[in-house]
Amino acid sequence: MTSVTTSDGVRIFYKDWGPKSAQPIVFHHGWPLSSDDWDAQMLYFLGKGYRVIAHDRRGHGRSSQVSDGHDMDHYAADVAALVEHLDLRNAIHIGHSTGGGEAARYVARHGRDRVAKLVLISAVPPLMLKTEANPGGLPIEVFDGLRRQLAANRSQFYFDFASGPFYGYNRPGAEPSQAVIWNWWRQGMMGAANAHYDGIKAFSETDFNEDLKNITVPTLVLHGGDDQIVPVADSAPLSARLLKRSTLKVYDLLPHGVCTTHPDIINADLLKFVIV
Template sequence: MSTITTQDGTQIYYKDWGAGQPVVFSHGWPLSSDSWEAQMLFLASHGYRCIAHDRRGHGRSSQPWHGNEMDTFADDLAELIETLALKDIVLIGFSMGGGEVARYIGRHGTKRLDRAALISAVPPLMLKTAANPGGLPMEKFDEIRQGAIADRSQLYQDIASGPFFGANRPGAKVSQGMIDSFWLQGMQAGHKNTFDCIKAFSETDFTEDLKKFDVPTLIIHGDDDQIVPIGAAALNAAKLVKNATLKIYPGAPHGLANTHKDQLNADLLEFIRF
């Protein structure tokens, strides 16, 4: 397997497909780089080098007890980018991975980047606060934590067969394979790692990170996202990122990298090329 070892000894797995300008992907919770397969196959087939890592604690990477927060995740990403000597990068983050991308830019800047994309991403802040009234109440995240402790496997089944892909909407067509893939990726991840990440993706405020974006940025979000509501996420992020292009997918759920993969692939290719 292709891995790097970070400064604290954590092994980070990554896949590296194709050749050309590098496109680096950051996945969501509780998934792995496998969740980007459709985009990686498509873009690698169109002349790009597609790289995706398993975040620490996820997929085939180590499961350290500590470091399951956004600063460390961003630093791991920076180590991967520097170890592979990547430059002129298109950096793409989905859901929690969008937070990782934002924090990477906040901590490490854009000197190695050509452009960035945030897909169904959590920034600027998921949690409802006085300053963020459109966010979700803490009770929602406490329910996820309780579900993770009680029966993590069933929690992932319920998320995948319900709101993540919009399977709970009338007329939805979500395959059993799609649900099983989500569950499998989740169960590959560490229990402690994924538990800690609930706090990381819900309570981290990326407002100042978004203000540091100075490369062309594409923001894509479904207006029926039941996991990361568009009002507190993409609509606010688009106001904070300079020269952002916002694309809203009508009726799309959170997991649009699967449910709307052809549309997303085409939009990413157009964005990267031009």
Template sequence: MKSTTRTLATSMLAIAVQAGASAHADQSPAQIAAQASVDGNYVVTAEGVRLYYKDWGPKNGPVVTFSHGWPLNSDSWESQMIFLADHGFRVVAHDRRGHGRSSQPWDGNDMDHYADDLAAVITALDLKDVTAVGFSTGGGEVARYIGRHGTDNVKKAALISAVPPLMLKTADNPDGVPLEVFDGLRKSSLENRAQLYLDIASGPFYGFNRPGAKISQGLINSWWAQGMQAGHKNTYDSIAAFSATDFREDLKKFDVPTLVIHGDDDQIVPLDISGKASAAQIKDAQLIVYPGAPHGLTDTHKERFNQDLLDFLKK
């Protein structure tokens, strides 16, 4: 994307976010979250965004929330949710704004709103002692939630193939991913979003571009279908949200047991600048590195991942 176009898009996003925030400028994030209501299988936020959610397992079981990656939805967690529900956990996952079956608001496609939407789900469903699990962009959502809302309702956290502390290469993050990479994503999204999603799912996301990889057409199809269900503008804006948001201050506010899991062959969110860096910044975090695992390890390594997550929950 040309720099002038990128600057215009960024400016428009900033204006939209400011406009959305002004309506509740005199209220704290917690006060705004408390105004959310439940309408069937939707949590409705104070600004009227409808967030589709799943609530599986025994309602009196220990609670686990799941925050999904870009450009997916809560369906991406189904293997973990059915596994944990069968082990007595109450598992809750929502489709992020602009994704899946949730509303597609033009504004607010940023980490602050993502985190506040998670707070709305937790508050509206009256969830307590939550273990908040986030994958990729969802890991950023969990980090920003703790940064903005604290851990009063959270007893544990898990960051899986997650984007914190900061993906983008900057002057004080020299090992990050260059801006041109994310500009390329934006360009491809505008040119042919369907092809972009097919290329990601059939290539680096699951490591299917590696020699000898066992390719699953079903996983590719599911990834593509979830992505195409999301809003075009929402997923476009979300590229900036997951790549350029700085979570370093949020990680300093983690004061609960935290599990970090990452693959050492993650071609989407490189291990050294993400999982390892986050674990180093979170006090007493437990880091587990899966040798040879790709970004989408929740599917490619789901048996091991499910057990590791269950072991962490039972501690």
């Protein structure tokens, strides 16, 4: 398997498809998934002549199942190790959900001279947790509930999560795809329970306000208007305002997992942003 080993000894699995001379697009997956979640986007942009790269976050997918480092600082540093290993320049980074937080922190702290553009899709910044400074966030009890369900029966929890709010399959008139549900479950169960448990704190309690303020590259912010995982009101518009060069687009009634449920819409908007 293709992989890079970080300075603290973690093996990060990655995919690297397409001509090495082409502009690279780096994809950052959501919790608790893997690089496989980007199939529809990687195949699309590969067909457009781009070099497409995606990795499995530490503790996720085919990367090392280690005991520590399951936080945004390590996630971003792992991306930096991958980018340096492949010597990627003029890259476009696209992050979904937790991967949006990872991508934002990477660009802000490591990637200024290597990044051309950034895309945040259904992303967790600026901050998911409700605090005095972030009154519109979700209360800690929501995330404690996720931790309890994961610890009690991770397999059932993941099946229920994919069958319901992640893709909006719990909405009236929705037509759930069992293949999509089981693929989400498969990706989740490939990873380590401890990494996923700690990852809940990473995606919910990390404050990205300063990261967003420090990002200077053009950034596209996309979000589903019916996102039940990362509610749009306290995420995308706030991020767009903090970013120096942002474009915001909210899709009415679309769910959190828009890259899978509506790839034609997402891919078309990504291509428009990439080629400008």
